[in-house]
Amino acid sequence: MTSHVAALNAAGAQRADGHAQLRFRSQAVAKPYFIAAIGLFFLQIVFGLIMGLQYVIGDFMFPEIPFNVARMVHTNLLIVWLLFGFMGAGYYLIPEESERELYSPKLAIFTFWIFLVAGVLTVVGYLAVPYATLAQMTGNDLLPTMGREFLEQPTITKIGIVAVALSFLFNLSMTILAGRKTSISLVMMLGLWGLAVFFLFSFYNPDNLVMDKYFWWWVVHLWVEGVWELIMGAMLAFVLVKVTGVDREVIEKWLYLIIAMTLITGIIGTGHHYFWIGAPAYWQVLGSAFSALEPIPFFMMTLFAFNMVNKRRREHPNKAAVLWALGCGVMAFLGAGVWGFMHTLAPINYLTHGTQITASHGHMAFYGAYAMVVLTMISYAMPLIRGREANSNASQVVEMWSFWLMTIAMVFITLFLTAAGVLQVWLQRMGDSPMSFMATQDQVAFFYWLREAAGVVFLIGVILYVASFFINKQDN
Amino acid sequence: MFFFLLFLALSYDTVQAIPKQSPKAVMTEQVALGKRVWEVNNCIGCHTLLGEGAYFAPELGNVYQRRGPEFIKAWIQAQPTNAPGRRQMPQFHLSQEELDAVVAFLKYSSEINTNNWPPNIEG
Numbered sequence: 001m002t003s004h005v006a007a008l009n010a011a012g013a014q015r016a017d018g019h020a021q022l023r024f025r026s027q028a029v030a031k032p033y034f035i036a037a038i039g040l041f042f043l044q045i046v047f048g049l050i051m052g053l054q055y056v057i058g059d060f061m062f063p064e065i066p067f068n069v070a071r072m073v074h075t076n077l078l079i080v081w082l083l084f085g086f087m088g089a090g091y092y093l094i095p096e097e098s099e100r101e102l103y104s105p106k107l108a109i110f111t112f113w114i115f116l117v118a119g120v121l122t123v124v125g126y127l128a129v130p131y132a133t134l135a136q137m138t139g140n141d142l143l144p145t146m147g148r149e150f151l152e153q154p155t156i157t158k159i160g161i162v163a164v165a166l167s168f169l170f171n172l173s174m175t176i177l178a179g180r181k182t183s184i185s186l187v188m189m190l191g192l193w194g195l196a197v198f199f200l201f202s203f204y205n206p207d208n209l210v211m212d213k214y215f216w217w218w219v220v221h222l223w224v225e226g227v228w229e230l231i232m233g234a235m236l237a238f239v240l241v242k243v244t245g246v247d248r249e250v251i252e253k254w255l256y257l258i259i260a261m262t263l264i265t266g267i268i269g270t271g272h273h274y275f276w277i278g279a280p281a282y283w284q285v286l287g288s289a290f291s292a293l294e295p296i297p298f299f300m301m302t303l304f305a306f307n308m309v310n311k312r313r314r315e316h317p318n319k320a321a322v323l324w325a326l327g328c329g330v331m332a333f334l335g336a337g338v339w340g341f342m343h344t345l346a347p348i349n350y351l352t353h354g355t356q357i358t359a360s361h362g363h364m365a366f367y368g369a370y371a372m373v374v375l376t377m378i379s380y381a382m383p384l385i386r387g388r389e390a391n392s393n394a395s396q397v398v399e400m401w402s403f404w405l406m407t408i409a410m411v412f413i414t415l416f417l418t419a420a421g422v423l424q425v426w427l428q429r430m431g432d433s434p435m436s437f438m439a440t441q442d443q444v445a446f447f448y449w450l451r452e453a454a455g456v457v458f459l460i461g462v463i464l465y466v467a468s469f470f471i472n473k474q475d476n
Numbered sequence: 477m478f479f480f481l482l483f484l485a486l487s488y489d490t491v492q493a494i495p496k497q498s499p500k501a502v503m504t505e506q507v508a509l510g511k512r513v514w515e516v517n518n519c520i521g522c523h524t525l526l527g528e529g530a531y532f533a534p535e536l537g538n539v540y541q542r543r544g545p546e547f548i549k550a551w552i553q554a555q556p557t558n559a560p561g562r563r564q565m566p567q568f569h570l571s572q573e574e575l576d577a578v579v580a581f582l583k584y585s586s587e588i589n590t591n592n593w594p595p596n597i598e599g
């Protein structure tokens with residue numbers, strides 16, 4: 001296999017028998033990252049189901065796993081597996097875009113183990129000891145950063161995350177600096193650097209609750225509605241270049257438009273979290289106006305994915321990857337765009353703030369945008385890392401089943417939580433004799449049961465997804 | 477870039493305005509301790525505070541008005557209820573000082589000017 005043959009083929013060197021090899025051997029460091037991502041994804045869902053049951057059988061697994069513990073595990077695993085996915089994507093995509101080997105594959109593998117061990121230890125800590133004990137053991141007093149939603153990790157874990165991120169960014173930046181610079185790789189790097197920079201605000205935890213909340217959103221909102229969108233756009237663009245064969249210039253133009261709209265709407269759109277936390281009232285106007293435009297970049301991603309696939313110049317044998325890319329375009333728009341818009345205007349948010357409506361949106365948005373974009377990338381890259389352009393038909397069929405099961409289950413989870421949320425608002429926040437929180441929860445238990453049932457279907461989807469990796473029979 | 481700078485300017489203005497917005501919410505050492513107790517017991521893992529957090533248990537930004545200081549302390553000490561099938565809150569083994577501090581923190585939280593949120597006392 002000569003290297004110029006490889007260079008000619010957009011998807012890696014390919015032999016007539018369906019075997020293919022990576023353009024750059026160091027791209028294979030992405031493999032452990034992707035495997036870890038999938039493993040943690042599975043665990044995330046298990047803990048989701050535990051919580052789903054606790055919603056209706058309140059004392060389920062109490063006191064072994066109180067709800068707050070299950071929730072930390074669920075949400076932190078989500079963030080960590082997405083980070084594994086982004087890192088794997090970075091290690092895979094940046095060498096290929098830069099047309100050179102990764103600066104240091106050894107460092108990438110070393111970083112992988114650090115991150116995995118730190119992540120696992122943290123989760124074990126959540127489960128093994130009371131949270132207050134964990135805080136004490138890890139010296140939270142020295143620099144208190146724990147006990148805030150999504151940022152529950154002990155301070156030393158946070159420092160570890162920063163170290164891992166720096167090593168990763170250093171490795172990729174050195175690769176790019178010495179190689180070809182493309183729009184896709186630059187947008188990807190901007191997103192990843194932004195991710196690391198905004199995470200630094202997790203170390204800022206003032207006593208003043210309003211200040212705390214104000215800057216907490218600089219991590220959370222500026223991640224999911226800012227820099228992560230850049231990462232998502234770059235990953236989607238990369239896969240679309242590969243599987244459709246459409247001209248890079250066309251794809252890059254889309255990418256630029258998308259990220260411009262993201263930044264124009266998303267940054268000041270942070271204001272939709274500043275309505276009721278003790279910030280000045282002008283945020284109600286600014287936050288509503290700008291965040292109401294945030295669906296635009298997500299809608300553009302939908303159009304982007306469908307347009308590129310319609311204009312495709314080749315039939316890529318990896319049908320599953322194309323399906324994930326299209327699905328991601330649609331579900332991100334539904335979850336972030338439509339479900340986000342639904343409660344983003346201040347007068348509506350006044351009623352829905354902090355209810356099951358929020359949870360419904362959080363689920364579909366995280367799944368549709370970030371879970372799916374990582375799964376898209378894995379679907380495209382894993383076969384190549386394993387030495388073939390696409391998986392066997394049998395394997396792809398199972399993977400596509402898992403796509404539909406997970407995606408449809410998530411649509412139903414979202415719908416049931418939305419129903420629960422609307423009822424909750426109606427019973428607890430409207431009318432002259434509002435019900436208490438706990439009484440309201442009892443009233444909507446029916447929808448929590450349905451959500452749990454949909455959750456089981458989601459889990460079956462995840463299991464099929466994992467199974468698809470073990471079906472390798474070549475069918476040529 | 478322009479929008480980022482505008483955001484920074486607005487944030488600067490907000491940081492200046494936050495103390496003026498809530499003149500009644502006074503920071504003391506006890507409140508700061510209470511916030512730490514709130515954090516290291518991960519209360520946000522079940523409850524919302526000013527509408528942010530988890531949606532498993534009641535909003536606590538206004539619990540000081542809804543229940544009062546004595547009820548809050550007695551409640552925390554009485555957990556878990558162990559009522560079969562009911563959602564359970566863990567026992568945190570707080571000292572008297574920590575209990576008072578949490579209550580001070582919740583009182584402080586309830587005095588933040590939230591532009592009239594939540595819509596009613598049930599949160």
Ligand code: HEM
Nearest residue numbers: 224272291294336340341343344353354358362365366369
């Ligand atoms: C992929 C992108 C997005 C993700 C992953 C996402 C995720 C989330 C999550 C997890 C929360 C809950 C935060 C908490 O626990 O307090 C949230 C809240 C919120 N999101 Fe998004 N979101 C996205 C995009 C959007 C967009 C585009 C909009 C508006 C059009 C939006 C509007 C909102 C609003 C208004 C809230 C606050 C809800 C409340 O007041 O309780 N989101 N989002």
Ligand code: HEM
Nearest residue numbers: 048049051052358359362363366367371455458530531532
């Ligand atoms: C079997 C499927 C799942 C079940 C039963 C489930 C259940 C839950 C429950 C009960 C909560 C806590 C809500 C509360 O605070 O009261 C939660 C939170 C959350 N879950 Fe899941 N989950 C599932 C799958 C997922 C998936 C696939 C994702 C993302 C890809 C996800 C992302 C989240 C997020 C972001 C939150 C925090 C939401 C917020 O703060 O608004 N979950 N989940």
Ligand SMILES: [Fe+2]
Nearest residue numbers: 221225270272
């Ligand atoms: Fe947001």
